[in-house]
Amino acid sequence: MSKSAKSDKDNNSRKTEPTSRRSFLNVLWTVLGIAAAAEFIVVITRFLGRKKTGSNGTSSDNIIQAGSVESFPNNSVTANIQGRFYLVRLDDGGFIALSSKCTHLGCTVPWDDKEKRFECPCHGSSFDITGKVLTSPAPRPLDHYPVSIENNMVIVDTGSAIKREKFLKEQLVYSKKVQS
Amino acid sequence: MNKSLILHFRPNKIRQKALDFSMTFGLGGMALVLLMMLFTTGILLKFYYLPFPDRAYDSIMHLKTEVLFGSFIRNIHYWSANLLIAASFLHFLRVFFTSAFHRKRRFNWIIGLSLFIITILFNFTGYLLPWDQLSYWAVTICTGMMEYIPVIGKWIQNITAGGAEVNSSTLSIFYAAHTMLFPALIILILPFHFWRIRKAGGIALPDDCSDKADKMDVIPNLILRETVTALVLIAAVLLLSVFFNAPLGDEANPGLSPNPTKAPWYFMGLQEMLLHVHPFFAVCVIPLIILAGLILTAYSRYSDTREGIWFISPKGKATAAASFTGALVLTAFAVILDEYLIDFTALLLSLPQFISNGIIPLAAAFLAFFIFYFLFIKRFSPDKNEKVQAVFVFFLTVFIVFTVTGIWFRGTGMKLVF
Secondary structure, X not given: OHHHHHXXXXXXXXXXXXXXXXXXXXXXXXXXXXXXXXXXXXXXXXXXXXXXXXXXXXXXXXXEEEEEHHHOOOOEEEEEOOOOEEXXXXXXXXXXXXXXXXXXXXXXXXXXXXXXXXXXOOOOXXXXXXXXXXXOOOOOOOOEEOEEEXXXXXXXXXXXXXXXXXXXXXXXXXXXXXXX | OHHHHHHXXXXXXXXXXXXXXXXXXXXXXXXXXXXXXXXXXXXXXXXXXOOOOOOXXXXXXXXXXXXXXXXXXXXXXXXXXXXXXXXXXXXXXXXXXXXXOOHHHHHHHHHHHHHHHHHHHHHHHHHHXXXXXXXXXXXXXXXXXXXXOOOOHHHHHHHHHOOOOOOHHHHHHHHHHHHHHHHHHHHHHHHHHHHHHHHOOOOOOOOOOOOOOOOEEHHHHHHHHHHXXXXXXXXXXXXXXXXXXXXXXXXXXXXXOOOOOOOOHHHHHHHXXXXXXXXXXXXXXXXXXXXXXXXXXXXXXXXXXXXXXXXXXXXXXXXXHHHHHHHHHHHHHHHHHHHHHOOHHHHOOOOOHHHHHXXXXXXXXXXXXXXXXXXXXXXHOOOHHHHHXXXXXXXXXXXXXHHHHHHHOEOHHHOEOO
């Protein structure tokens, strides 16, 4: 009883001087504590955040020589196992390199040559030869990689996949001979 | 000496009713026993396992073929892990259906939910470690889901899985989480869970006073029952492990997804949902709604709590059954409808998939739910407890139907098979 009365008294005296040294130090310690916790969290998240995804190291590893232009007939799909992409040549001779990763959840999409489409085994998405979605749940067409043709060689840069909302003619790359 | 040690963990006396097996079915205790078996066998497995993509699978093969009892220890670990998910889920249902989440137990409900989430992640990180086709592609799907979390998804994916593809970083992260982080979290949080039960006065019991005067000694009454339950469970796990081997597929091949590729069974409900709605809703919106609903369940206001009574009341049983039946019929109907008759994406090609395959089917599903709920209220005029229970049962049933469909009725190309 007397104890609680005493503590009441303490509280009262504290109320009369709100900016005592004690309350200032309490605020200071709280702020410092929060700052320390924030620093700690930053250190942990930065420590865990990885820069490079995957094991593909330098950028020269990402440049893949797929083969000579003639080795890909029109209207064909050739799997490139090393680069995990499909080199597609359309009817008109245009090239596009499609990532073999399903845009839904990342499964590897096999090409069904009979049905002429890519069919994902995981959730049943399918894509046509240009990567366009034929059946959902895939939310967007297959990603593609930059293709260039130098000295009649088809070269694919698998460094970064290009995301797209739809298939456009501009995504195709032509060999100069075919165009002229 | 022994006695006083036991009485550190258990009270001296408890009510007779607390001894009834049908009050709890011993599920929480079973979860603890399974966890202990997992820690023991996990430590043993750690002596052989190598967490590198080119050696992990071989180390498991070595364990299986060269090590005496290697398969057996791995099987125990496998079966305990799967049973732990089942036991903790049933424990969660028991707590809900005996109204053991009110007042003093509210915060423990939250702790329990966190423990359940940790258990799932614990199991999931272990799933990758054998590095076979099964685990590689299941984890690919699940880490792929993270991309659909807005703003922070990529960042979470980078920290928890080391990038967009399952690779050596993923394996070392999962290994660290599975063998250090989650064990530490469980060891820290579990005692808190137990302590809150003691603070709430033991398990939730009905309020009638008939057995309050004449309490029973915990030693031997409760301890004996707990020991028997634990021994029967251990025997069952050992028998399972003798007769059924933990699955191990071919070594992981990043170039070839098996058909069909399925997530671990406890994620099949989620995977089934992914077949029906846009991933943003399946992965982000719906889980958040469920979590918020579960927290609200404990923290909203009830006038009368009816603790320790299964399904609240006889009327509670009837309303729960009605809700179960309604949800069962509606969900099965919706799954079949979506599979064979309606394709929102094809019907509404001009709209983005986010709307045609996301908002529209979800709106249809919620409309069906609200019509059901309206009819339910008109028919039964339930009180708050019964309403909350009915909504819980409804979504629980949807989840179970999805999980069952995913596990047993999805074949090649994820088509419905019977």
